[in-house]
Amino acid sequence: MFTLFFYALLVLKDLGVTVDVCYASEIDPDAIKVSQLRHTGGIRHLGDIRSIRNTDIPKFGPFDLVLGGSPCNDLSIANPNRAGLYGGTGVMFFHFYRLLQHATPAPGDNRPFFWLFENVVAMKHQYKQDISLFLGCNPVVVDAKDVSPAHRARYFWGNLPGMNRPLVPQASDKLALEQCLEKGCGRVAQVKKVRTVTTTLHSVRNQGKQQAAPVLMEGQPDTLWCTELEGVFGFPSHYTDVCNMSRCSRQRLLGRAWSIPVIRHLLAPLKDYFQCQDKE
Numbered sequence: 001m002f003t004l005f006f007y008a009l010l011v012l013k014d015l016g017v018t019v020d021v022c023y024a025s026e027i028d029p030d031a032i033k034v035s036q037l038r039h040t041g042g043i044r045h046l047g048d049i050r051s052i053r054n055t056d057i058p059k060f061g062p063f064d065l066v067l068g069g070s071p072c073n074d075l076s077i078a079n080p081n082r083a084g085l086y087g088g089t090g091v092m093f094f095h096f097y098r099l100l101q102h103a104t105p106a107p108g109d110n111r112p113f114f115w116l117f118e119n120v121v122a123m124k125h126q127y128k129q130d131i132s133l134f135l136g137c138n139p140v141v142v143d144a145k146d147v148s149p150a151h152r153a154r155y156f157w158g159n160l161p162g163m164n165r166p167l168v169p170q171a172s173d174k175l176a177l178e179q180c181l182e183k184g185c186g187r188v189a190q191v192k193k194v195r196t197v198t199t200t201l202h203s204v205r206n207q208g209k210q211q212a213a214p215v216l217m218e219g220q221p222d223t224l225w226c227t228e229l230e231g232v233f234g235f236p237s238h239y240t241d242v243c244n245m246s247r248c249s250r251q252r253l254l255g256r257a258w259s260i261p262v263i264r265h266l267l268a269p270l271k272d273y274f275q276c277q278d279k280e
Contacts, residue, residue, distance in 0.1 A: 007258050015276070024045050025048065025049035064113060067115070173234070174231060177194060190216060
């Protein structure tokens with residue numbers, strides 16, 4: 001839900017986990033366009049989660065995995081005009097909770113069932129406590145800086161196995177910004193890791209204590225290209241390059257994304273619970 005579905009589906013496919021059907025509650029037209037092109041026929045869109053009736057939820061099941069990450073704008077302390085958990089987009093958490101309650105197997109059904117909810121670390125302590133109270137557990141903090149060239153600390157609530165285990169990079173992970181830059185263009189990274197990337201362009205323009213441009217191109221300051229941002233998040237190059245989507249729209253999608261190496265870390269234990277296909 002909330003734009004996360006096709007990121008997670010990308011990881012599950014890469015892990016070899018067999019996915020029979022994926023339901024998504026998404027209203028962002030750009031996110032839907034990317035999912036339709038990259039996962040043709042693999043996702044069934046249910047529309048706005050606020051319009052999904054409780055009585056309809058069991059009809060789509062049984063469910064094995066429920067993932068969600070509601071918008072952080074009204075929770076983040078970086079937004080001086082935030083409406084909080086009980087206003088604006090903050091209330092979307094309660095729709096996730098509602099869906100989770102109706103997707104959870106009935107007592108006596110002991111089949112594997114997993115769920116995960118994500119949101120920003122920079123929220124009021126009271127909001128964190130309230131979310132934890134509803135979900136019945138405390139979150140773990142996972143920061144993408146350990147497996148990617150970007151700082152991105154996030155809270156994760158859930159019942160996935162091994163959520164507290166150390167986050168260890170794999171050989172394929174790009175840990176420095178230089179590894180993500182387009183080759184043969186005279187581009188040189190000015191920082192090893194970028195600050196948290198958001199939906200706005202200025203979030204990638206000035207980096208570090210010196211507020212320097214993240215990249216020099218032939219000696220001149222430059223910002224990150226979309227393909228480079230995709231690499232920072234662990235996506236294949238041009239993954240969001242669909243339907244003539246603008247740079248702003250692509251960064252807006254990426255600014256709300258989970259880091260692919262982080263999702264892989266969290267979802268990898270599911271291979272022990274569900275049918276998997278051997279990767280070619």
